[in-house]
Amino acid sequence: MTSALAVDAEGITKTFGAVRAVDGISIRVAQGEVYGVLGPNGAGKTTFLRMLFGLIRPDAGRLKVFDRTWAHDGTAVLTGVAGFIEAPRFYPYLTGRQNLESLARLDGGVRRGLIEEVLHTVDLTDRADRKVGGYSYGMRQRLGVAASLLREPRLLVLDEPANGLDPAGIRDMRALVKRLADSGLTVLLSSHNMEEVEEICDNVTIMKKGSVAFHGSIADLRAMAPDPGHLLDTVDNARALTLARAHDGVSVTDDETGALIVSGRTQVVAAYVTDVVAAGIQLRQFTPTETPLEALFFMLTDTGTEPGQEASI
């Protein structure tokens, strides 16, 4: 294994008509790293990943994968690289196993037993001989992971792997990705779910409208995270709202459901809620509306970042 970066993208730009989908982003992923690219839909994550796979040509910038470039090395760029973009797609008239066998042919063949091995890894052995047209969404996602593992990659690129899955599917998919990451594989994971990235990744780039809104470690991100908002519902929300006026640093607003949204530093919010209870106002509900990292994610991607918070790569 060389010391080359798994992904070294600098100043990548892509425009579709009048829309600048990716605007000069730079991302560096070291070998062995589990890297998250986070952003809301339309942030440019998938466009970036498509450029990495050579499906889209960047208008400007430099993109190296294990020190190889599309211009110089052609499809050899994808040596040791595998993954899927958005929902993995297969030929519905072929079985899962036939799809894998066909794709293996496109990789120049795979070693004996590998197809069974990857089917077992994603728990599709029992359903491998059914036509993919009858697969559920989650099964196709897992077949996508299996198709990627067939390439025995050093870099695994997964675009929203848990997208569209039910809670059990999400849990299983995350467990699989974590297990793959723990085995030393470099993983580049695109997601719009902060919890997913926080759980799996070491470093993260947050994208917003084609640009980088944040780059750094998950620890850096946690340090920047604001206090979480809370949903407060009482038997007398009007009185609870009045009581908030006596507490500096607490912001209380009406929720569209009639409850209250309380935000502020944890200690100040705790003092306010204590006063609400002490005033004899019975609580019906007091729950966080979002995690601190989610709050930061929304801040970075919806309302922009403070100049001091924005980090270049």
Place this chain on the structure above:
Amino acid sequence: MSTTTSAPHRKTVAAPRAGFGSALGFELRKLRSQMRTKAVLVGALIAPIPIALAIHSQGNPPKDTLFGRYATTNGFSLALLILGYAGQWVLPLLTAIVAGDIFASEDHHGTWKTILTRSVSRSSFFAAKAVTAMGFAVAVLVVLAASTTVFSVLIGGQSPLIGLTGQLIPVHEAWRLVSASWLSTIPPTIAFTGVAVLLSVWSRNVAVGVATPVVIGMVMQLIGSMGGAETLRPYLPTTAYEAWHGFLAAPAFAGPFITGLITSAVWTALTLGISWTILRRRDITGG
């Protein structure tokens, strides 16, 4: 999934050798797996039987059609009459069923991103798909030709054929000329494969890729039959479907066949060249 074992063991390996051959094998496997492909081949084998029977059983033969006069009494005439009809729209349709679908179906299934993220280049995929489409077109044509000729002779009888200039063609020579006539339609069929490939790549739509070559073929025939379009006529691939007429004259002449060969080659090169340019430049944003 959560109960399974760890990921497969990885090792750093050299870039595997995968190119045109791998892509061709991949395309052929897909082709073999599709019911439509088998249906077309079986149709090409069986359909000539009822058609030949229907024509043969007519009380009044289609006398105003080439080789129609003796179609009810001579198997070779019957095979050539069917060839005349086939060249009008059947052959463009048969080739378009695969060629018009082979690129657009990747868009339909959303599988461009699946195959282009493996080890085979776009150029290899393009070449493999084009060769598969052309190979299938030729295979269908050969099956249709063999089936039509054999069953026409079985149904209509094996007697000397009366040529276009009234000459009598012995049976063994008739077999050779009828076979050559059918095979002479390979070049324009390949040209129509190119047209279907272009429509498939350009439109990304299976229906457009399959149906439009048939319409284009009919329009070309209309143009070819219009007065004032004589200069244009030799350069239409539909005209090449009639090149076999020269084989059945006395003396025989091959000029239209050679012109048709060159015309078909130019159409094939142009349509495939444009198709490749479109595919090479395309950003795969969907699928």
